[in-house]
Amino acid sequence: ATPAATMVGTTLGAQNGVLFKGGDVLERAKDVDTVVFDKTGTLTKGEMELTDVVVFDGDGQPTTDGGDTAADGGQLTARDRRSEDDVLRLAATAESGSEHPLARAIVEGAQDRGLDVTDPDDFENVPGHGVRATVAVSGFADGSADPADGDSEVLVGNRKLLRDNGIDPSPAEETMERLENEGKTAMLVARVPAGTDEGELVGVVADADTVKESAKDAVSQLRERGVGVMMITGDNERTARAVAEQVGIDPENVRAEVLPEDKSVAVESIQDGGRKAMMVGDGVNDAPALAVAYVGTAIGSGTDVAIEAADVTLMRDDPVDVVKAIRISDATLQKIK
Numbered sequence: 001a002t003p004a005a006t007m008v009g010t011t012l013g014a015q016n017g018v019l020f021k022g023g024d025v026l027e028r029a030k031d032v033d034t035v036v037f038d039k040t041g042t043l044t045k046g047e048m049e050l051t052d053v054v055v056f057d058g059d060g061q062p063t064t065d066g067g068d069t070a071a072d073g074g075q076l077t078a079r080d081r082r083s084e085d086d087v088l089r090l091a092a093t094a095e096s097g098s099e100h101p102l103a104r105a106i107v108e109g110a111q112d113r114g115l116d117v118t119d120p121d122d123f124e125n126v127p128g129h130g131v132r133a134t135v136a137v138s139g140f141a142d143g144s145a146d147p148a149d150g151d152s153e154v155l156v157g158n159r160k161l162l163r164d165n166g167i168d169p170s171p172a173e174e175t176m177e178r179l180e181n182e183g184k185t186a187m188l189v190a191r192v193p194a195g196t197d198e199g200e201l202v203g204v205v206a207d208a209d210t211v212k213e214s215a216k217d218a219v220s221q222l223r224e225r226g227v228g229v230m231m232i233t234g235d236n237e238r239t240a241r242a243v244a245e246q247v248g249i250d251p252e253n254v255r256a257e258v259l260p261e262d263k264s265v266a267v268e269s270i271q272d273g274g275r276k277a278m279m280v281g282d283g284v285n286d287a288p289a290l291a292v293a294y295v296g297t298a299i300g301s302g303t304d305v306a307i308e309a310a311d312v313t314l315m316r317d318d319p320v321d322v323v324k325a326i327r328i329s330d331a332t333l334q335k336i337k
């Protein structure tokens with residue numbers, strides 16, 4: 001582009017809340033043929049809220065009231081005293097070591113219910129899978145003794161996190177699928193009581209996010225221009241598809257359960273076929289993907305790391321501005337050449 005065209009384009013961009021990091025990217029944006037959106041914080045608001053707490057009782061089955069009867073065919077044990085508050089307190093204590101939006105929603109949800117959330121004794125973040133922490137357990141929320149009183153290792157996360165720690169997530173499968181089909185992120189809560197190596201599934205918690213108002217418009221406007229639209233996320237397949245459906249992205253264009261370090265690999269493989277992809281993301285784990293994309297676009301409210309790695313920043317956090325970026329590039333470079 002001529003210096004004049006670059007000046008016009010970057011100025012027009014700035015007036016529209018689209019910051020181009022220079023003439024090169026202004027020139028490339030018009031040639032983008034595929035837009036790859038990150039899900040959380042990009043297509044969705046990233047404002048998670050705790051929506052569900054499901055209790056698994058001593059029989060390893062979900063209960064609705066926490067106080068088991070023999071109705072589910074099992075024997076009444078002390079573990080059947082477990083309530084939603086017990087599951088939530090364990091999960092929130094473990095998650096209070098994490099900055100992840102999923103974690104923050106669990107902690108806030110617990111505090112809203114008046115639960116006492118303390119810091120875990122030991123904490124480990126397992127990126128893309130969940131958290132592991134040591135939590136002191138002293139009795140059930142109803143005041144009775146918990147057979148696992150003492151220090152428990154608590155796990156909160158996806159199926160793989162439990163499997164990797166030798167705990168079978170399958171009894172919760174029906175519960176998980178029901179929540180995921182609603183577009184929620186469901187997380188398993190398990191613990192390994194001190195002095196044992198017997199992991200126990202204690203419950204499931206779910207967080208929900210809201211799709212941004214303009215996400216659907218952005219997708220349809222891109223498709224009208226003949227630009228392919230994809231979504232990439234670390235979230236599970238079912239939740240990802242439910243969100244994709246809400247915004248009008250085809251299920252076959254969804255890449256789910258992508259580990260943070262693999263997002264850039266996914267973008268590279270999309271571009272291997274000769275496609276010119278614009279990656280749009282907000283998070284630290286989007287940065288490498290933003291860097292390898294033909295055009296990397298960061299959401300303005302995103303992390304500094306993402307903004308630094310990107311070529312374009314959208315000041316308004318509005319997915320429709322992705323279309324504006326392409327349109328401004330197109331207009332300025334066609335008019336002045």
Ligand code: ADP
Nearest residue numbers: 040098100103128129130156157158233234235
């Ligand atoms: P995203 O791409 O949506 O930001 P991540 O890669 O951070 O997702 O996480 C992928 C999945 O790992 C989540 O959907 C969740 O199941 C699990 N996970 C990640 N962090 C946590 C956490 N702090 N607590 C529970 N589960 C988590």
Ligand code: MG
Nearest residue numbers: 038040041283
């Ligand atoms: Mg994100």
